Amino acid sequence: MGFWKAWFSNPEAITTAKNTFVEEEKINAKANKKNVGNHIIFSTEREIDLYQLEELCDAVGWSRRPLRKVKKAIEHSFLVVSMWQVQNTQKHLIGFARATSDHAFNATIWDVVVHPKFQGKGLGKVLMQYILKQLRSEEISNVTLFADPDVVEFYQSLGFMPDPEGIKGMFWYPH
């Protein structure tokens, strides 16, 4: 049974299952105060429809990536967070983020995205707070990311610091 079907037939079982559909009271209350219609929920479930994810990434203009590699990346991420709009029995993927980690000291957040229709309503912030809360609960003490210039302020508003004590993010690409 798909996790979504299970959610409707037996919500309690799902809410308490580890790493399945997680509904965080406080976070959801916050998200739902934003008045985006219906109901927003968060999940750490990895079984995401890759075509829906591709659509979401298309919507913000990201270049396409082979689905085989996206699947592998999701499998090997430490944490995968998705954000859904629920309308009756339908769910729509409206946000996504994931993190790689050594499960001990460091985590690095990648692919943070909110669907353009839902941007500017505070949902990106709630999504990030959700992922940070999850990482903290795993005792990760050093959370990092690489921010495009136009979203540095967004992450700063969440407490991220650029180049603390002169530490530089660096990139290497194969020639």
Place this chain on the structure above:
Amino acid sequence: MGFWKAWFSNPEAITTAKNTFVEEEKINAKANKKNVGNHIIFSTEREIDLYQLEELCDAVGWSRRPLRKVKKAIEHSFLVVSMWQVQNTQKHLIGFARATSDHAFNATIWDVVVHPKFQGKGLGKVLMQYILKQLRSEEISNVTLFADPDVVEFYQSLGFMPDPEGIKGMFWYPH
């Protein structure tokens, strides 16, 4: 049988075993031209004596970390590279680096260290070239790291770029 013991009793078996002791002809030739005495070899074996690793990190002045967490971090790193000086049947850990990854797109390199006695001889460069070669062979196309201000030049000499296209490395610590 420990991998080192195995190495001496049957070097061929070990050289070809995946993820066991790896001796890379070219890399080793390069390292050994540096005239640091005896023989230098590289390994991607994870079973590293944590006390030796702690000693190495102490030697460069890094603050101590709980061995339980170091063990977990090594287990959950995508790639762990160590560099050893071989003298007769003794081996000494003289360098280390590891990488987290989603196994598909990104890898992030952490904890790069060469023992002070062996610094400035080109071994850090060879260690980094070794880890980059391994990551390339896994089709990772985006290799990142966070460099302290005084080692930015070291990584630049290896082809790493700071803040490419204005992308900023950012950090978040729990309050």
